[in-house]
Amino acid sequence: MTLKVGVIGVGMIGQDHIRRLTEVLSNVQVVAVSDIDNERAQSAAPNGAKVFDTPSELIRSELVDAVIICSWGPAHEEQLLECIAAKKPVFCEKPLVTTEAAALRVMEAEVSFGQRLVQVGFMRRFDADYRRLKAVIEGNSLGAPLMYRSVHRNPSVPEGLYISDMLLNDTLVHDADISRWLLDDEITDVEVRVPRQSSHNKNLRDPVLVLLHMSSGALVNVEISVNINYGYDIRGEMSCEKGVASLPNRPATVISDVHGIRQAIPEDWRERFIEAYDQEFREWIVAASQGGATGPSIWDGYAATLTGDAALRAVDSGSIEKISMCEKPKIYN
Ligand code: NAP
Helix, strand or coil: CCEEEEEECCCHHHHHHHHHHHHHCCCEEEEEEECCCHHHHHHHCCCCCEECCCHHHHHHCCCCCEEEECCCHHHHHHHHHHHHHCCCCEEECCCCCCCHHHHHHHHHHHHHHCCCCEEECCHHHHCHHHHHHHHHHHHCCCCCEEEEEEEEECCCCCECCECCHHHHHHHHHHHHHHHHHHHCCCEEEEEEECCCCCCCCCCCCCCEEEEEEECCCCEEEEEEECCCCCCCEEEEEEEECCCEEECCCCCCCEEEECCEEEECCCCCHHHHCHHHHHHHHHHHHHHHHCCCCCCCCHHHHHHHHHHHHHHHHHHHHCCCEECCCCCCCHHHC
């Protein structure tokens, strides 16, 4: 069976997902696209795909079995609610939504529907290296996990479009989600420290150091730098009772020459996580073809939203900020 999908928002990641859905993956066909910019939608639409003037028309169309949302965060709530009302499986790029109230509204809609329809784009959970790290932790050969260090370094971010708050309410969501998933635990408190600032972009609060307190007592420290210049560098190291487990450096050809011995670093997230995005959609296509979703849920998107909010409060207060979650609905267990 071929899953017929409609893509809403065909900017940078929407176009990359259309490429993987049309050129890499099977059992799926992009039959519809929609974007605020109709010309962009026309040029991104694969052969034979229909361009809809509005996301609502795309969501309601009988051509479309399932929806992929790649518009910007503030548009996600309305589009998610329409997909749930239409009973269509939906893959939504992170962030799920941009406020706690919106997260609770989409959660309520899905819970009322009675089963999961929504998958959130936390692709790290589909990365082979992170999966091997999780398998080691769950295998328990190193004992209980005590501390996790997550390093998130971007070479640069678009000046003007990327503002200081985004380190904490946009970039941090990946580190928060992967920490919750690796530790199988919830974040209860958040602290933020702002060290000496990088001179690369003086308009940004960059870097930041975030401390996530987990309900087990484990601590996660997250270093976010978004103008590191040299490449896209993602690291993770779990300190356990009897040993340490780390993400490997990405395999790359080792070059030895007059400058020394070195390996290339991925240029950006597309290169570093290319296989994780493919696998994320492979698993989504199977689940959506059966009318559901798999992996990161609305609950996980909600947790990430609360973490970002608490981190922003912590910058202002300079104190430890608490996270208070609602009771977890059964469909997310
Ligand atoms: P982008 O290049 O700005 O693309 C977003 C596209 O959606 C643009 O064409 C935009 O049009 C369009 N759009 C905005 N609001 C819309 C609406 N209400 N209805 C229809 N189209 C709308 O952004 P992007 O980098 O692709 O990011 C898109 C989403 O993916 C964001 O939520 C982002 O956080 C997420 N993302 C996730 C990852 C990841 O690692 N998982 C990586 C990158 C991005 P205009 O440009 O005219 O506004």
